[in-house]
Amino acid sequence: MSEINKADIVILIGDMNAQVGYHNKGFEATTGRHGLGMLTENGEMFTELCTNFNLVIGETLFNHKRVHKITWTSPDRMTETLIDHIAISRKWRGSLMDTRNKRGADIASDHHLLITPARLKVAAVSDSKKKIQKIFDVKKLKxxxxxxxxxxxxxxxxxxxxxxxxxxxxxxxxxxxxxxxxxxxxxxxxxxxxxxxxAETYRTRDLYQMKRELTNATLKTTKPLKDEDGKLTTAKDKQTTIWERYYKKLLSSTSSEAIQRCGSQRHIPRRDNHTSCPNDAEIITAIRALRNNKTSGSDNINSELLKANPVSSTQIYLGVRKDKGRTERRCYYSSSKEGKFIGM
Known part of the structure; x- marks a missing residue:
């Protein structure tokens, strides 16, 4: 490792059979505080090796659960420890994004797979040819x-x-x-x-529209308007003034013309109101037009109950109406198209 160029990225990976522990006193630049177990003799030798060659042990830098730190399990399943390591140059310590094991990977070994994603930022290569600076003859300025x-x-x-x-x-x-x-x-x-x-297909509307687009002609919508003196005017400001005066006079409370117009309108009664009592066919049609899954009224009778047998429901309604008609002969019923049964 002493022959490696210092500018290169050094990554040391393997089964070191070394426990570095979680105490990093004196080795803060080499190990972190998230190791596993206690420092062993092999761990101390591996830590000194990384210190001499400016390496950082990656799995001690990231805080994970204990189950995600274990890299080796003994055959009797009694001993679990961290002895596989990934070390990288201290200069490239920020390139490591995470380091942990993958217990689900089947590698046919008593060791677990240890992975570490890294992100490298490589600087752009500059042109090796140096720019030759132009030398000016300052003496010519004299x-x-x-x-x-x-x-x-x-x-x-x-x-x-x-x-x-x-x-x-x-x-x-x-x-x-x-x-x-x-x-x-x-x-x-x-x-x-x-x-x-x-023009050949007698589409005059399209023909005149295309003609206006070709000639860029616009229709003049301004029409002349008579003022109070009976003179015609086409100016927009004058027409606006004429309309303002007209509506002020028309809408004023003392306007005899407005009173006369309002008085000339007579009330026309509506003829689409059904005030007579419905017959059997209308009641059956209204019951069948009722919608399902609707809230019942004050009598707590659902529309599904009435629609189960419209004829019986009609007979019940007519019987109730006959009994009640002795005291009150008026009933209320909406149009059968809306399908709403109001009552009596």
Missing amino acids: DESICAREIKNQLNFTKTRSAIGTTAHLQQNRQADKKKALERIIWSDNLARKAQEA
Whole structure:
């Protein structure tokens, strides 16, 4: 292990037959506080090995149940301990996400499978070629003629570059305008073809709609309105003022016109109210139209009970009505379409 490059990631895995225990006093950089058992001689030697080569024992860093730490069970099932280890370089300690055993894995051994998921962050490889820094001749700055010539060249270069950029921008705008014009021509040709088909099939509604889209014409919905003097006006603000005055006058409490209009309306009684007592057929129809699983009324009679035998229910209702009709001849009943039996 002494010949391994220090920049490499070192991972030491195997059956070390060593118990490192849970006391890490003096070895805080090598072991954690979540080991198992007591420190043995082999465990001490393994801990010193990891300390010398800057390794960290992974299973002592994570807190798990005892059953998830055991890696070896004796044949008599009496001894259970942690003797298999996974160690990693101390520099890459943060790459370990967890370390525990998998007791369900069948590996045909008295050892349990020990796993540890790791997440490595590898740095991007930089270009090995070093950028050569340009060396400037500072002595030329002392010569005024050279400075003036360099500044003039730089200004000319800037103007040329801006002119090239403006020309490219104008060229892009021209291409975009040409593309829009071509799309407009294709759209109008397709719409004209559809209009021709609508005219041939006598679809005048579609024809006029396509015509309005082609000509971009809108219908004028503004109509003239008479003011109080009888003059016609089409201005929106004047029409709004005319309507406001009209409704204020119409809705005022002293308006004779509103009173006259309200008084001219006479009450028309409704003729769809059934006030007469229903006959046998109507009662049977209403009982059959009742819905199931509904709450009963004050008489605690469910609709299912009435629908079990509509004829008997009708006879019972007629008998009760005949007895009660001697004192009160009026009954109330809703339309048979709604299927609601109200009572007497």
